[in-house]
Amino acid sequence: QVQLVQSGAEVKKPGASVKVSCKASGYTFTTYYMHWVRQAPGQGLEWLGIINPSGGSTTYAQKFQGRVTMTRDTSTSTVYMELSSLRSEDTALYFCARASIPQGGGVPPDYWGQGTPVTVSS
């Protein structure tokens, strides 16, 4: 069965960077793009970007351009999301989520990770 297991909670100071991992299993890792979505406390979902695990190409939301970097390690079926220059507004639950169709770059996600809480506080 498809599983996405994310790394544990993080606490960071303003200005620092955070790197969240998402290990995939139960399917062919390189066949499905992976989204990253966040949810601030009591707020809605916000799309950060997407990575193609096959070639490593990425597309980021304009709001996060220059601050977010998504990478992958095909040897461990893991994708990573790094967000830099953190501020208090980045406090949120960060999800990885697999695209619902193989090789579908703009398709919505179906399977989601459990979420990684990131807290930014001085």
Place this chain on the structure above:
Amino acid sequence: QSALTQPASVSGSPGQSITISCTGTSSDVGGYNFVSWYQQHPGKAPKLMIYDVSEGPSGVSNRFSGSKSGNTASLTISGLQAEDEADYYCCSYAGSGTLVFGGGTKLTVL
């Protein structure tokens, strides 16, 4: 990319039908037939309920249906049940490989 506009809350009684709207622009909702809907219960990850405007994934109740007219998409839940109480989010393709979500709607089953 601005968030799609959804009503903050809707409510209905068991057995009734409710509709949640999702308004975007010609650059997202109106420009593509790639609107999806998610259900999220507290403390849980979102669950895909509708994709491509009106398609239902296998295993999702056919009480959930979707439609679109112009720049506005809609999710209708018929035969409302207590377990339908949750937050609902629309999501649209916005071109160049990007997605945009709605602000979310809290559904209360009275």
